[in-house]
Amino acid sequence: MPGLRVARVGGVPVVLRAPVLAGVVVVAWVFAPLAARLGGVPRDARSYLAGAAYAVLVLACVLAHEAAHACAARRAGLPVAAVEVGALHGGTRVLGEPGDPRGEALVAAAGPAASLVLAALASAALLQPPGPGRLLAAELVLTNLLLGLVNLLPGLPLDGGRLLLALLWSRGRSRADAAALAAWSGIGLAGAAVLVALAAAAARRVPLAAAGAGALAAALLAAGAARSLGTLPAAVQRGAPADDPDQPDEPDQPDQHRRTST
Numbered sequence: 001m002p003g004l005r006v007a008r009v010g011g012v013p014v015v016l017r018a019p020v021l022a023g024v025v026v027v028a029w030v031f032a033p034l035a036a037r038l039g040g041v042p043r044d045a046r047s048y049l050a051g052a053a054y055a056v057l058v059l060a061c062v063l064a065h066e067a068a069h070a071c072a073a074r075r076a077g078l079p080v081a082a083v084e085v086g087a088l089h090g091g092t093r094v095l096g097e098p099g100d101p102r103g104e105a106l107v108a109a110a111g112p113a114a115s116l117v118l119a120a121l122a123s124a125a126l127l128q129p130p131g132p133g134r135l136l137a138a139e140l141v142l143t144n145l146l147l148g149l150v151n152l153l154p155g156l157p158l159d160g161g162r163l164l165l166a167l168l169w170s171r172g173r174s175r176a177d178a179a180a181l182a183a184w185s186g187i188g189l190a191g192a193a194v195l196v197a198l199a200a201a202a203a204r205r206v207p208l209a210a211a212g213a214g215a216l217a218a219a220l221l222a223a224g225a226a227r228s229l230g231t232l233p234a235a236v237q238r239g240a241p242a243d244d245p246d247q248p249d250e251p252d253q254p255d256q257h258r259r260t261s262t
């Protein structure tokens with residue numbers, strides 16, 4: 001899948017994948033009515049521009065989250081091939097796996113920790129009078145809270161799934177067994193999320209666009225979990241590199257691993 005390298009930070013390429021445009025459209029579509037209702041933006045093209053601006057802010061928050069994973073991976077001695085942003089998620093392509101449960105947990109926890117710290121810092125700006133500054137602070141708090149908390153759900157490919165993997169691994173299971181259980185947990189979470197989105201839409205409790213975005217996020221989660229099951233080292237594909245088919249422009253790397261967040 002085509003990607004655009006927009007920067008290189010500390011030697012690590014930052015890549016925007018083509019679906020990022022779909023993500024911007026979905027976020028702008030969902031956020032435009034909220035910008036009109038909560039931000040006082042006229043309900044015309046300007047509300048969609050405000051939605052698109054919010055989508056860019058979301059991308060910046062995702063990049064900050066992934067940068068934290070990349071820093072933690074490097075501190076654990078693992079090379080980082082790239083930090084990527086896709087439709088409604090990001091990913092940090094780490095070459096190799098942490099050698100023990102503690103390293104696995106530290107790399108996994110770094111992203112949500114960064115998001116929650118950013119949410120806490122931005123919350124201080126909520127005390128200012130109503131205006132663009134407070135709206136921006138509210139957006140930062142909401143986005144980073146979602147990034148931090150959703151990613152802590154205990155199923156692969158979310159960070160919480162990696163924390164579950166590390167916990168099961170530390171309790172004596174093999175890494176492959178722990179990864180399989182965490183991946184099945186991710187598939188279960190995705191199914192539950194689809195049911196919640198359908199029920200909320202049927203009960204008209206959320207806008208149809210928001211339910212659709214939730215269902216799309218659940219589909220991405222299910223695909224990521226299935227991908228985790230298909231790329232389990234040793235257990236399923238012993239000897240086969242878990243390379244990223246999205247990266248035809250880079251040489252295959254053994255044990256290449258991709259972390260994904262929503």
Ligand SMILES: [Zn+2]
Binds near residue numbers: 112
């Ligand atoms: Zn993450």
